[in-house]
Amino acid sequence: MTEITQAVNNTCNKESPSNMKVLQGLAYLSVFLVGLVLNIVALSVFFAKRATWTGTHIYMLNLSVADCALILFLPFRIYDSFLCLSNLNLCSILISIHYINMYASIFTVTAISIHRYVAVKFPFQTRAWHSKKVARFVCGAVWIIVLAISIMFSIANSPSHLSSCFERREKMPVELLVVLEVLGYLVPLFIIMFCSIQIILVLLKKKNEDITLEKNIVGIVTANLIVFVVCFTPIHVGYLLRYLDSDNSYNIIWLVCEWIATTNCTFDSISYYYLLKVFYSEASKR
Template structure:
């Protein structure tokens, strides 16, 4: 339920302020569940610090990305009920949302490649699946994501916002292509390729069906499922909002963004399989 309640003016910018109870109620459990699960995950990770592997580094990186979103959600909930009028802060909050999303996308893609290389070439590629190699990859992920966030900060400057989390205009076709191809389709195809090959390699080990192999299949499958559930809707939403904007499409867009935010606790499925291993 969305109810218009005021008009706030900041500098030369006028923004529409409205109360959206649905968004506030929907994001509240995501914040609470995500906060609890990520606190537990981080405490367990650091408790087992002496036995970390490269995969732990990737998962820690994923948890950090999730925490970035979780810290952003209270502002989103507050805006749903009382409205934020600081547009500079709003631009930062929008950037944080995309930092989480694309840091998660690129990290789970790196995990898939890491798993494939580790399973297919366990002895020849030790440098890749070492902790040092994982740190280098995670560092590269954050450089790419921060570059994207800077560009998003420019694209979502205060002059481009009609309310704290709403743009006056839809994203451009160029951004749509970049985000759709490089931010979604390419990682999805890489994950599918790696996941299928990993499962095929493990299926050939008929007489060596170990618990570790089952955990590898579990974490690969979990990452792929979370990826498809969380990140497919919002990229479809980009396309729908570009093609047209009306009340129904806007509602679909809000639901798509909410689904994306659930990755901050659905990633705990991956943590579960990792810690079992």
């Protein structure tokens, strides 16, 4: 452990960060600034009419909490890019927080997709599923699952397995890789794709008077699916590349994939901002 700490200290004692580190810091700085502003704006709209909250609002609040938690810890990543963090214990905690919030976001988006599908496909038979109690239970279950996975595989992010802050010395354990790829990505992707396609098909078949509302919902559902695929597909491909990589030839690709996944916190805020505008606009017409 002393040798690892000494190696990190030597890395941090360099006179100036590398060009890659500077670019990495600027990239995360842009996500932090844009994400912070967008989430503040979205939350201001979100809490403007708290009395009218539904189950959907509970899910969106949970998504916002996960995104905001990720954004608030990005300054550590930025600091490490420019000045270097040498406290590996802190780094271990930061890595865990990053993955906890990312997968809390993934599972919450999946829950929202199921919620929308049930609401559109079975609007009268399943009103109980739309309640705030169900939404709170599901959101609570999401955090329990991601925390349990994080604790189960906490050794993978321990200081002894880090060469520097946010950089592993060893490959990701194959058990963790399978859990993240299957439970954390493939299953949510299948559910979101199925629900999104079904929602779009149902709405396109309807011949209601409010065509504008249906178009807005179809647009939001389609955008959410695209954002999920664009943001989370690269990092899960990156997991496989890093596991198969023996000489760090994919390191730059991995850094880009990791950054792309982080940008999801900005797209989420845009998504639920417009969703809330549509909701309140329709509510005001009633």
